[in-house]
Amino acid sequence: xTKYKAIIFDYxxxxxxxxxxxxxxxxxxxLTQLKEQGFIIFLATGRPxxxxxxxxxxxxxxxxxxxxxxxxxxxxxxxxxxNYSTTNIKKIEDFCKDKQIPCTFxxxxxxxxxxxxxxxxxxxxxxxxxxxxxxxxxxxxxETQVHLICLFCLTEKDIELNNRFxxxxxxxxxPTIVSLLEKDITKMTGILKALSYYNLTISDxxxxxxxxxxxxxxNESGLGIxxxxxxxxxxxxxxxxxxxxxxxxxxxxxxxxxxSSS
Numbered sequence: 001x002t003k004y005k006a007i008i009f010d011y012x013x014x015x016x017x018x019x020x021x022x023x024x025x026x027x028x029x030x031l032t033q034l035k036e037q038g039f040i041i042f043l044a045t046g047r048p049x050x051x052x053x054x055x056x057x058x059x060x061x062x063x064x065x066x067x068x069x070x071x072x073x074x075x076x077x078x079x080x081x082x083n084y085s086t087t088n089i090k091k092i093e094d095f096c097k098d099k100q101i102p103c104t105f106x107x108x109x110x111x112x113x114x115x116x117x118x119x120x121x122x123x124x125x126x127x128x129x130x131x132x133x134x135x136x137x138x139x140x141x142x143e144t145q146v147h148l149i150c151l152f153c154l155t156e157k158d159i160e161l162n163n164r165f166x167x168x169x170x171x172x173x174x175p176t177i178v179s180l181l182e183k184d185i186t187k188m189t190g191i192l193k194a195l196s197y198y199n200l201t202i203s204d205x206x207x208x209x210x211x212x213x214x215x216x217x218x219n220e221s222g223l224g225i226x227x228x229x230x231x232x233x234x235x236x237x238x239x240x241x242x243x244x245x246x247x248x249x250x251x252x253x254x255x256x257x258x259x260s261s262s
Contacts, residue, residue, distance in 0.1 A: 069190025
């Protein structure tokens with residue numbers, strides 16, 4: 001009889017709501033109790049690592065998969081890190097400057113190219129509950145590793161991006177946000193690398209999320225739990241649906257920890 005060994009949480013909309021700067025004390029208590037039950041806790045997020053690393057510092061999670069799978073780290077080790085070539089960083093930066101497209105660079109923190117418009121405002125608000133004035137400018141003259149680059153533009157720009165950057169993958173994950181990738185990196189590829197490091201498989205895990213970029217982990221995990229009732233595609237692949245992360249989740253996980261994964 002298989003027992004679940006780990007839980008993978010999404011961050012925004014799952015552990016942290018839009019009007020919150022950090023997780024609440026009630027969520028802290030839930031994470032603490034899940035760890036006491038013996039679960040390894042993973043956080044998988046599209047945010048940069050430094051937005052969530054307080055969870056590692058507080059011992060509430062064991063590993064963070066950030067930047068939509070491009071950076072994987074625990075409290076002491078960078079498990080896996082994808083870094084853009086300086087050539088492609090410069091090409092993307094120059095293109096965005098010429099076309100006046102806002103662009104974010106995921107380093108150890110979230111930086112941007114200084115271009116502002118409504119696409120950037122909406123994208124930051126809906127994806128991370130951030131405002132433009134919370135971002136610092138990216139300085140290409142300062143040597144730093146870039147793990148993910150996102151452009152803030154509408155879907156009609158995708159054809160031009162595919163033509164201009166034919167060697168890169170154009171990956172749209174929001175109506176106003178598209179990533180340009182040197183290779184196929186997703187939240188799920190990052191999760192699988194993290195699990196391999198801990199000698200786990202996706203079937204060993206309970207996955208919990210609320211968004212479209214959580215569909216793959218919800219579908220592939222041993223037990224997939226959708227949070228909320230707004231995303232019908234996510235709900236269609238989930239094993240369970242809960243309105244929010246609360247004490248009920250403790251009961252579900254405690255039961256699944258000691259029972260079959262069927």
